[in-house]
Amino acid sequence: MSHTPRSRTAVGCTLLAVALTTAVPGCSSDGNPLSATPYDASDQIAFNAPSGEGKKADPDKPLEVTSEGSDGRITDVTAIDATGRYVAGELSADGARWHSTEPLAADAHYTVRVSTEDEDGAPGRRVLTFHTGKPTTKKTLDVTFGPKTGTYGVGQPITAELNKPVKDAAQRAVVERALKVTSKPAAQGAWHWVDDKKLHYRPKEYWPANATIQVRSNLENIKIGDRLWGGKAKSLKITTGDSVIAVTDAAAHSMTVYKDGEEIKQIPVTTGKPGFDTRNGVKVVLGKEYFVRMRSATVGISEGSSDSYDLPVYYATRVTWSGEYVHAAPWSVGSQGSANVSHGCTGMSTDNAQWFFENIREGDLVQVVNSAGQSMEPFGNGFGDWNLAWENWRTGSALVAGKPDASDPADRARLRPQSV
Structure with missing residues (x-):
């Protein structure tokens, strides 16, 4: 490999002994290699996505990042497209390989930032950009959120209506993962598949009073199934009044x-x-x-x-x-x-x-x-x-069904409705 993090660190520390005020690459002012300026890890990291002019990656294939050689490892990978959508992924325990665990978007521009470290703990970095191609043929899954924009009571569920049925569990997980609900103040919640074309979202408890709730879809150009791709969806913002x-x-x-x-x-x-x-x-x-x-x-x-x-x-x-x-x-x-x-x-x-x-x-x-x-x-x-009790509500989610709730067991055992 062409980088020389160990010699860079040694030179930097020697200079540091002469002039503490001098900024030296490869070593921080406290001598900690973890806080050093990252070296260029281009020759240490490989991607399976083409980055040349006019070349486009296949959105049907997962993104893979690998560490080449034995004197370094991957510590972190961040992949994000031009709209701000992050790609979920998984890093192997030995830091040798990272791969995406959800589909890439078609016709999208991605920036991938990879952090590494060598055997001495010196940090490295590589940044890659690439485009994905367009699908040759596709059907579009569109989403319509409800209710309409406005102010509602604390019991109002969020609804998502699909224009096509989604029956497969893996495809439901892709859809559900892309439907984002946030509230201020925050409230733990989950989607529940009512049927093949409709989902409801509600918190574990009622919404907080005087909250702002925002709903959006990240499905656009995401592959869901065979020739089925996510379409555009209008985002939603509602507020709650008093409880x-x-x-x-x-x-x-x-x-x-x-x-x-x-x-x-x-x-x-x-x-x-x-x-x-x-x-x-x-x-x-x-x-x-x-x-x-x-x-x-x-x-x-x-x-x-x-x-x-x-x-x-x-x-x-x-x-x-x-x-x-x-x-x-x-x-x-x-x-x-x-x-x-x-x-x-x-x-x-x-x-x-x-x-x-x-x-x-x-x-x-x-x-x-x-x-x-x-x-x-x-x-x-x-x-x-x-x-529906919260634990029963969760069984209707393609993402959390069967997974244990992190909240208190006594709280999970409580059933709704409850007396006020």
């Missing part, structure tokens, strides 16, 4: 509303009567409608039967797609606080419904306890995501 959680005790016929952990209001309510019991569990507010015309026929009740109805309803807050609301029910004020007489919705006086309507937002949480009804489904009828 607002409404807990309805169906047995006590009462709703208690909490804001940032403090009780702010108790409301007499009526919930579903026997045979139409309100669902237990945590529900996320889906939207608000000042006026809704509710017809029993839309939920399978025959017109003309004793349970049929056709009513104008005001201040309606939706919590399921099948038609469960929190709303004004002036016709049942006499039963509110003492009996359950509705067909599944949570009814209250018009004044209380207006207050609730004006103090609740999409993404806030409505939890029902002590009802004889079935439990809220995790998916398909709104956002029941919080009804």
